Amino acid sequence: MRPIPLPRRRVLGTAVAAGLTTTLLLALPASAAAAGPTAPVAAPATVEEPAPYVGQAICDPGAKPGTVALAELLVDHYGTGSVGISRDCSVGGASEHKEGRALDWMLDAGDPAERAVAEDALAWLAGAGPDGEPAYAARRLGVMYVIWDREIWSPSRGWRPYRGASPHTDHVHVSLSWAGAMGATSWWTGVAVRVDTGPCTPDPGPGDLPPCAPGAEQPAPSTAAAAEPQEGSGVPDGDAEAGALAELAALREDSLARLETDGRWVAQLASKDVGITDPLQTAQNGTHVFQAVDVLAESRAALATVTDPAAVSVLHGTDFGRHSTAADGDPYWITVVDAGFGSRADVEDWCAATYPQLDGGELTNACVPRRLTPPHG
Incomplete structure (x- = not known):
């Protein structure tokens, strides 16, 4: 296990979710902040579009910088919970954890204080921007979807029931676009970018990954990344399947129109x-x-x-x-x-x-x- 260092209030602990190897741990405070975190840079006039679902394409489980930064932002601002990011390629089915662009924020839905923290944070992600832009923070961070307490949320679809194998009553799952995972979105840079791209490489790389298209902001996967999609149980985990079904439903709704x-x-x-x-x-x-x-x-x-x-x-x-x-x-x-x-x-x-x-x-x-x-x- 390789813990991620935090700037303050640091207490390192063991992994708290199966297969997650990168962990942040902070103690629960007496009260959680109600207001959401503040971006380090000013927002552009027009922020990112809602991030569509882009599932796991390679196996590159090292925690990506934008995922780490969001984990640190959450635990530093709200002062509670542990966050797992990386998942070994041998564990389970397809998952954005195996690309280092998903995090599990360990909060207990049955604990009133921890539930309040989760709901404050999720309200911040889904809240409107200064001109009424929906899901403002989530879009600026490149959040694809969130799962919490038997429900799934995405910037384009809102909340709906989640029926995956895990009810997610003991953690908040957050999956990021590649741009969000690489810290390339406007929350960190002040410049809006595309959030619908997958992994790419400037030159021929592992597994003949495609070259970066114009506007594709995320860097290439690490040279140590596996060249092929992960083969495991043959059935993707509930997070990946729920996200894919939600995105398919959104695409159909747009197509029907x-x-x-x-x-x-x-x-x-x-x-x-x-x-x-x-x-x-x-x-x-x-x-x-x-x-x-x-x-x-x-x-x-x-x-x-x-x-x-x-x-x-x-x-x-x-x-x-x-x-x-x-x-x-x-x-x-x-x-x-x-x-x-x-x-x-x-x-x-x-x-x-x-x-x-x-x-x-x-x-x-x-x-x-x-x-x-x-x-x-």
Whole structure:
């Protein structure tokens, strides 16, 4: 275990959450501060957009500087709780802890004083900015989502029930975007940045990580990072799955707002139910069983095929065309690209050009023509 040093009121202790190896520990004070922390620099006129869910892509569990800074900010300001950050690559499924960009702030929901601290802090993260901007502090810090006491919150979706394996009654989980984890957001710099990027590298690096796109602020992962996504139990942990499902729901809501079922041709790039087995495709954990994080990853990959993000929609199999549901009755998550196709042949040509490495059944499994017609049974 490698403890993170604190500037004052430091008491080092053991790890308090399974698999978490970086720990901060402070004693509970008589009363907690009600006001939230103050940023070290002034905010820009326009702050970051709400951070969407970007799941674990590599195994680089060292605590990232922005995650450490947020942990220190919380325990220094509120004076209570211990914070675990890093999780060993061999423990459990996919988790932002394994990229050093998630923290668990150990507070007891059953203890009135500790619950008050948690609720004060969460109210600060979700609170409005000077001009009424929602989730102001969370956006400036790059917070993707929070889980606490059987509920999950994200800047774009607010609070909703959480039904993961852990009820999170003994800690507050906070996951950060890569920019937030690297301390590159406006809370620390005064300059708003993109918060929808994943790990990247300026040069070819471990596992052929993609080059940093313009505006991608986070540095490359450390040279000691594992090149491949973590393979563990094959099932991501509850935090990652809940975040992915929340983001998929938000993407669908946005897509429904602009859906036109007028019979136009689109390219269907993904059709999955959580837990489905696809023998022709491989999930992030190296198996053929797809979880919510894999479904979301497929939807995000579709963005790389277009220049206009609005051309990509995430829908349910019951939102258009003939109802498409899994054996358990759940609608499939379907990702489509609407690139102004005039016919089925146009879609087929686009699929072949977009995925030249695929042919035959593999191509039709990854990209197939569909029409956006009204939903029917």
